[in-house]
Amino acid sequence: MPAIGVAYLGPVGTYTHQAAHQKFGPSAKYVGQDTIKDVFNSLSPTIPFGVVPQENTIFGSVIETYDQLRHSNVGKGLFVVGEVTLGVQHCLLARKGIPLSEIKDVLSHEQALGQCQGFLSKHLPSARQMKMPSTAAAAEAIATSEEYATSAAICSKICTTVFPELDVLEESIQAMNGIDTDSSGLGNRALIRIQHSDGARTSDLLLPLSVIDLGVSRIDRRPSLCGNPFEDMFFIEVFQRSEGSKWGDEVSDAMQRVMKAGWKACLLGIWHC
Template identity: 35%
Template sequence: MEARDLLGKLRKKIDAIDFEILKLVNQRMEHTLRTRKLKANIADPGREQEIMAGIRRRSNALVGPDFSEHLFKVIINESKLLQQKELKLIGFQGEHGAYGEVAIRIVDQSLLPIPCLEFVDVFDEVVNGQLDFGIVPVENSLEGAVTQVNDLLVEADVQNIKIVGEVKIPIHHCLLALPGTDYREIKVVYSHPQALAQCRGFLSGNKLDSMPYYDTAGAAMMLSKEKPRAAAAIASKLCAELYNLEVLFENIEDNETNATRFLLISNKESNKAGNKCSIVFSTEHKAGALFNILKIFSDAGLNLTRIESRPMRNDPGKYAFLLDFLGSNREQKVVETFEKVKKETAIFKFLGCYSEL
């Protein structure tokens, strides 16, 4: 191999390492912003001394303790500056680049996206105050209801969880690959099973094998980090930007009407007037019970936009219903409707009044 080729190869490795360093620094900043919610003061000299002692102890070989301490002092000072800004944190399920983060960018680009492992983690961290907001998918135009999220809404303590907004986004899948990849060499494509199913026509037409992965963005991150041979990922276009990947093909989904509705949740009720309400209720197990509830809404002239039933996990054999309708809890007819519904239900929970963002 000629010296120029070897130099180019080494520089690519250095570029990849620099990219990973930046991602890790960003991840560290996210965690420091979360700790701000849990402590009284930004400065913590004892903690900083503990960090520096550990850094000096672990510094060896080419990276000496003086350089390491200087580097981390810069990082810590920057993290304290970020904490002073009191940024609003919003959690989403999945890795960076997930469609939840795409939705966040549409809602408000000033919100700082924080990845969470599971949907329940989004709810829990909104409740305990680590996150100012959470964003969760509640239904998809092709796949239907997101059962995990609906179950969490059914079980939510309405004193700590309120819906404060919604956004509906189109889901456009992209085929992503490592920079410089020859498309003709790709044999296998990684992604979430739903994304693979939604791109079945594209995959079949191009004779590409599907490889299920836990998350669309996770597949993109794995591709960037592990660099498997002859592989690509199906994920959002945002993932190409975040993981230094190339977009080979856009909009490869079989159905162009694919869209997901996301709910914005908070531990405080919105102080803005909304035009849609969400409730959870259960009825007595007797004939006509659900009909009687729906008739109350019909008689009030309230337009229902969704009704979903979910089994009550803490009470086998019984069901709870999630219901959305157009209207505001500041309207007298809605207030009166709620009072009538409460008299006919075994459980009634008001999840919030909100608008589309």
């Protein structure tokens, strides 16, 4: 049997790569993509799964992912089928043999640099901080470019398996503790995309919400694709308040009520976590 294909937001060694590994294990065939849009576009019978970042606890929702969820193929051929909560542990990596005291520059994605300011100002106060397109790109730069031979990268530990010439100098250097995945709550979930049928600015979002009658854990808002100013799409993540009845039926009934209230509703996915 061929390995299952999984697209993810690359390059090799990103936190999305790590999340994909956590879900699909070592035997899947991982295909890194340059952008979140590319992950969506690459899905096919041979690459049936894609992993994209939805949110991080410091910088919030990932706009590019929600923008892709606006397209009509999501909810038809493509569906959300699961979620992974990853306790992001930033590590400080450097080439083997380079001690902390010799580090001149620290490279990482802007967000990761921001999350590690406490560590950096305490332990590397005079190191220059350089922004890179991703944490994995920072690891690649210090591993492969002589210019950065005495630099460190802030990135995921997985980068040491991708670049064996690198070592971990420090683990878990971010401001916030890692996420306890249990605290994120277990249960049945679904994602519903709703939009007012005529989309005026004064559409009252309470009308569909007041009839949903499911738990609501997230609401995200993006401009719709139709071109009318201030016509929004809302992404409502719902959860089952108490088990017992069939979750699929509960969601389906809720969508019927939303549509009776004059709003369009499309089920983007249903999953258990």
